[in-house]
Amino acid sequence: MTQQVHERLGEWLDGLSMPALDDSKRRIEELRLDQLRNFLLLLLARSGEDLPSTPTEALERWGSRLGGLAAYQAQLALPLSGTPDSIVSVLKLGQPNGELFQLQEKLVDELDDDGRRVLIELGKLF
Amino acid sequence: MDNTLKPLQTFIPQNRVQQLTTTASPAVTKPLQEVKSEPEETFQRQIELPVETPSDLSTPAAVVLNDASPAPVETTLSWKQGDVSFQSRGNGPIVALQESSAALPQQEKPASFEATLKALAASQTTVADMSLGGPVSKNSEKAPIEVAIETAKEAGAAVTDRSLGELASFSSRETQATPFEASLKALAAAQMEKAEMAKAMSERETTYLQRVPFKDDEKALKTRSAISARYHDPTTSAESVTKTVTKYAAERGVDLDNVPQGLTGTLASNPEAVKKATQGIVDKFFLSKEASFNPEKHATVSDQTSRFLDLALQAAPDGFSAADAYKLVASNLALISYQDKAAAENMLGDHGVRHLLGHNIKATEQLADGLEKQSVPVGAKDRLLMHQAMIVHDLGYAMDSVRNPINEEGLKGQDAGHNVLAARYLKERSLDPKDPLTKLFGSSDLEAMHRCILYHDKDVNGGPGVELSMSKTPTPEQRAMNLETMTRIADNSHAFEDKLPELLYREPKSLKTLRLMKTAGELGDDQLLKDLKSDLAGDIANNPTLAKDDKEALLQSASSIGPESYRFSVGRIAGSKPTFDVSPDGKVIVDVMESDTHQQTVGLFGLASYNQMEKFILDCTGQKTKLQGNDEVIEGGKLAVNFHSGAHRVEGSETFNKELNSELLADKAFVKFSFLDTSLAAEQKVLEELAPGGDAGVLAQLGDIKAQRRQLLDQYRAQA
Numbered sequence: 001m002t003q004q005v006h007e008r009l010g011e012w013l014d015g016l017s018m019p020a021l022d023d024s025k026r027r028i029e030e031l032r033l034d035q036l037r038n039f040l041l042l043l044l045a046r047s048g049e050d051l052p053s054t055p056t057e058a059l060e061r062w063g064s065r066l067g068g069l070a071a072y073q074a075q076l077a078l079p080l081s082g083t084p085d086s087i088v089s090v091l092k093l094g095q096p097n098g099e100l101f102q103l104q105e106k107l108v109d110e111l112d113d114d115g116r117r118v119l120i121e122l123g124k125l126f
Numbered sequence: 127m128d129n130t131l132k133p134l135q136t137f138i139p140q141n142r143v144q145q146l147t148t149t150a151s152p153a154v155t156k157p158l159q160e161v162k163s164e165p166e167e168t169f170q171r172q173i174e175l176p177v178e179t180p181s182d183l184s185t186p187a188a189v190v191l192n193d194a195s196p197a198p199v200e201t202t203l204s205w206k207q208g209d210v211s212f213q214s215r216g217n218g219p220i221v222a223l224q225e226s227s228a229a230l231p232q233q234e235k236p237a238s239f240e241a242t243l244k245a246l247a248a249s250q251t252t253v254a255d256m257s258l259g260g261p262v263s264k265n266s267e268k269a270p271i272e273v274a275i276e277t278a279k280e281a282g283a284a285v286t287d288r289s290l291g292e293l294a295s296f297s298s299r300e301t302q303a304t305p306f307e308a309s310l311k312a313l314a315a316a317q318m319e320k321a322e323m324a325k326a327m328s329e330r331e332t333t334y335l336q337r338v339p340f341k342d343d344e345k346a347l348k349t350r351s352a353i354s355a356r357y358h359d360p361t362t363s364a365e366s367v368t369k370t371v372t373k374y375a376a377e378r379g380v381d382l383d384n385v386p387q388g389l390t391g392t393l394a395s396n397p398e399a400v401k402k403a404t405q406g407i408v409d410k411f412f413l414s415k416e417a418s419f420n421p422e423k424h425a426t427v428s429d430q431t432s433r434f435l436d437l438a439l440q441a442a443p444d445g446f447s448a449a450d451a452y453k454l455v456a457s458n459l460a461l462i463s464y465q466d467k468a469a470a471e472n473m474l475g476d477h478g479v480r481h482l483l484g485h486n487i488k489a490t491e492q493l494a495d496g497l498e499k500q501s502v503p504v505g506a507k508d509r510l511l512m513h514q515a516m517i518v519h520d521l522g523y524a525m526d527s528v529r530n531p532i533n534e535e536g537l538k539g540q541d542a543g544h545n546v547l548a549a550r551y552l553k554e555r556s557l558d559p560k561d562p563l564t565k566l567f568g569s570s571d572l573e574a575m576h577r578c579i580l581y582h583d584k585d586v587n588g589g590p591g592v593e594l595s596m597s598k599t600p601t602p603e604q605r606a607m608n609l610e611t612m613t614r615i616a617d618n619s620h621a622f623e624d625k626l627p628e629l630l631y632r633e634p635k636s637l638k639t640l641r642l643m644k645t646a647g648e649l650g651d652d653q654l655l656k657d658l659k660s661d662l663a664g665d666i667a668n669n670p671t672l673a674k675d676d677k678e679a680l681l682q683s684a685s686s687i688g689p690e691s692y693r694f695s696v697g698r699i700a701g702s703k704p705t706f707d708v709s710p711d712g713k714v715i716v717d718v719m720e721s722d723t724h725q726q727t728v729g730l731f732g733l734a735s736y737n738q739m740e741k742f743i744l745d746c747t748g749q750k751t752k753l754q755g756n757d758e759v760i761e762g763g764k765l766a767v768n769f770h771s772g773a774h775r776v777e778g779s780e781t782f783n784k785e786l787n788s789e790l791l792a793d794k795a796f797v798k799f800s801f802l803d804t805s806l807a808a809e810q811k812v813l814e815e816l817a818p819g820g821d822a823g824v825l826a827q828l829g830d831i832k833a834q835r836r837q838l839l840d841q842y843r844a845q846a
Contacts, residue, residue, distance in 0.1 A: 021750065028815055031808040038805060085812075094809025095827070096834035104805065108798045116797050120790055125800035126641060 005044045005118050008051055012040055015079035025085075032084035034124050035093045039104060040076075041123050045115040046107045054078050062107060066099050320557070323569040327553040327576045331357075334546050334580055340588030353543030359527040362547050364554035367525060368457075375460040378417045378675075379410050382456055385449040393451040397439055400448050404431055404455045411463035412479075418466065419673035423479040427462060430483045431455060434513055440506035442566055450562035457562075458517050468524035470628035470679035472532050473691050474541060477520045478628065481620055486516045489616030489706055496708030497608065501598050508609060511571055514563070515578035515613055522547030536686055549580040574606040578613040585610065590618075592764045594712040615714055615765075619704055629683040632676070633669075634789045636662055636684065640691055641800050645839050647689020648807060649832055654839075655689060662687075717768045743767050799842040806835050 018033070019025045043058035044051055052058035055076035063069060075090050092098035111119065119125075335357060339349050360366060372382045386403050393400060408431055411417050412424035438451055466478030475481075490512040494504040522528055522544025531540045555561050556572040567575065585591025594611050595604035629636050639662045646654040662684045666677060707715045743751055749762040758769045790796065810831045817824040 028812055031812050035805050035808050038801065042801070094805040094812075094831070096806065096830050101802075101805065105798075105802060108801050111794075111797075113791065116794065117791055119797060119801060123801065123804075125797070125804055126644065 001049065001114055002118050002121050004051060005041070006122055008044060009037070009041055009122065012055055012078065012080065013037065015081050017081075017083055019083070025083075029083050029085055032088040035088050036084050036091075038123050039091070039093050039100065041119065042104055042107050045111060045118040045123075048112070048114065055080075063100075063103050066103065068099055072100065319569040323573045324553065324557055326573055327549070327556070330576065330580055330586070331546055331549055331553070333586070334549070335543075337588065338543050338546070340584070349539065349542050352540075353546065356525075356527040356540075356543065357546055357550060359525075361526040362550060364551045364558075367521070367551055368555075370526070371457075371460050371464050374464050375456075378414070378463070380407050380456065380460060382453070382460055385452050389448045389452050391448055392444075393435075393439060393442055393446050393448050394444075396448040397435060400451045400455070401432060401435055403452055404435070404459065407456055407459045411459060415673045417673060418463070418675045419671075420479075420676065423466065426479055426484045427459070430487055430513070431459065433487075434458070434510065437506045437510040437513065438566065441510045446566060450565050454562040454566060458514070461517055461521065465521060465524040467675050467679050468529050470632075470676070471529070471682040472537065472686055473627045473629065473683060474523070474532070474537060475625050475627055476631070477523045480631075481625060482516050482520065485620040485625075486519075486613075486616045487513050489619060489704070490516065490612045492706040493612040493615060493708065493714070496706055496714075497594065497596075497612075500596060500708055500710055500712075502594075502596055502600065502608070502708075503598070504608070507567075507571065508605070511567065511575050512578060512609060512613055512616075514567075515575045515582070515609075516616070518548050518552055518575075519579045519582040519613070519617065520544065520548065521551055533682055533686065536688070545580050545582055549576055552576050552579055570602060574609050577606055577610050581610050582613050582617050585614070590614070590763070590765075592714060594708060594714065594764070596710070596712045611714075615706070615716070619706075619716055619718075627683065629680055629687070633662075633666065633680060635665065636687075638789065638793070638796055640687065641796075642839065642843075643687065643689045643691070645803055645807070645835055648810065649836055649839075651836075659684060659687065712764060714765045715768070716765065717770065793846075795842050795845055799838050803835055803838055806831050806838075810835075 013033075013036075016033070018029050040055055040058070043055065043062060046062055047058065052061060055078065056073040059066075059069065059073055059076060063072070066072065072091055075087050080087065088094075091100050093100050093104070095101055108119075335350070335354055338353055339346050356362060361370075375382050389396065389399055389403060405428060408424065408427050412420055412427055434455065435451065438446070438454075442451070462479060462482060465482065469476055469478035469481070491509060494509055494512070497504050523541055525544075525547050528540050528544060528547070531538070552572070553576060555563055556569075556576070558564060564572070581591065591614055592611055594608055597604055600608065630640075639658055643655055643658050646658060663681055666672065666680045666684055669677070672680065704716050704718045707717075709715060740751055743749055743760050743762070749760050751758075751760055760767045760769070810828060813824055813828055813831070
């Protein structure tokens, strides 16, 4: 399962752009990429073998009751474009009071052993 | 042809000079002249030949130099045995230069060279300390005096095999082709070779000390000065290190000073006995509750010790004794064990068994195979040389001048220049004719080994130095360069999971502590940091499976960790089990496969875990790259790295994987804490970077984030 998740995640993130290695904005974009990557990975890990084909489909499946669902789906429609910061600043993934932070808390609690393995193997926990 | 041989100059260790100056007759031998240059501090330029013969001694064969005559002979040879100094000139008599000889009473003073040798043999005096002698053996690299004795034998003198004292000086002018003179010429050549080796080694160390760290800014100058201080520290000398390591070994039941009974004859005649005896040492160091108990390391050391002896069997000079083989291997094993313990005490990344033997030596052998496949000769001696170089190359890390400050102050760059400390150690051992290392390796081998050690990570100019000569008949310089290159590639390519610091590798639970400490540090909670360290130390102290040395080292390491420790460690993980090959045009091909272990730890460390591999690629190819965890091929210069991820991965350490699985996968609460905290931590850093001063709104957001992080951490600790 890890390999399929790895490939799907790669497809989703493929359209993003990052500043050059020596660009001063690079550090922030890397942090935002970590947040976004982890979030999308969690949606996939929660899905088990039945992997969603797009982030919007994944969000529909696991976050159908979110108040801002439509806005989030708009940000995550494939192909993703722009920089990670341009997406994450709308999703507010790292804000404790944000809807998506709370969704992550719920989903990570619901993971089975396989899902947790995927998170450990492909996510960023440091 | 210039027939005038220059006065022989040699370098001898300070302690030997002291001995010579106190025993040689001042009436005959001129005072020693000290020549001090930076790295030669422990050496003195020696050998001023006696130019006048005291009247109370037998008159040597007089030689009158006459330009018109055939090349005259004037040979002066002096040496000492015990407290007696001897001298001979030309083919004339050998004279004792010190009257009050206990070893050879005045009345027995012989009148001729042969008679002297007979008398020496008859005296059966044991020479306690010889710098150029050593027991007469069938070793092809004979000490000079042994060569002279063999000549005497050939001339019909009845000389028995005895230790014959220490050659103190020798010189010769053009010789007639008598066997004696030819031997003395050979003697002179061997002396000159040793002197040149010592000079070359010293010069390389001087240059290194002047250049390292290959920058010239203010920080670099401070680093250079600190390296120089460590280099000159008395504890860095080979004598001091040997003393320390010998004591360390003795405390673990290994006697480095004596050879077990029964190890007689040559290595070739008794290899199994040597293997059996040295295996006992491996057991004492790596399979003992009183030292270290580590079956994984034990297996690695056992395999490589056996391999070392197999290579020595092929490469050693005829007559290399079983006793010397035992002594060399015993000393190597003590060095390995000593370094392994020192490495386990800090978070620098492994410089013990896994690094020295598990990766580096195997890598050099694969590279040697790659060259041989292309018909470039790499003999058993070359492989043995690299094996020995690898055992010593990181010894600097374990020396007191590096190890103690790291343990006391934490990592602050004290390891810089560790190469030159190990190089000094080898140089000083290379000058000791009693050292089995000098009986196994010739001067040119030792010089090449010194280069491998000194330049094991960067070449003489601070560059990557990936340059292989594909000549089928390499010159000595091409051979040395190839050995250097193989050493560097092997060392620089150890960027993989078993390079993890011992604390993380042996106690995967400590990964979680590092993770919690990261959060505590970012929250600025010093008390929590102390508590976390204390908890970890308690776990180690109460772990009944850890042997004495392992426990001591891990406790030291645990006491050294801080909130930033993970940064230094995680960058060292990149993949696993690389393989090496060489193309027909001399390009080195490195295949790196991602390991199971890495797959699991990449989650903890993220893409930063590829940093070391990226650095390796940059160093070797000049290509700045950012690995993304996919299959990639990076080429540059004389090196190509094929990085295989995911599906190609290979198994790493079973024990480590098992423990990591149980520590991480089974701990649902930890996964939850670290996953959510990572997102909060990223948010905190973004806010701090975007608004360093912080307006009220940003500060409020930061407050919320930190409160949430604290809550998650407390929740996790409460249930853990």
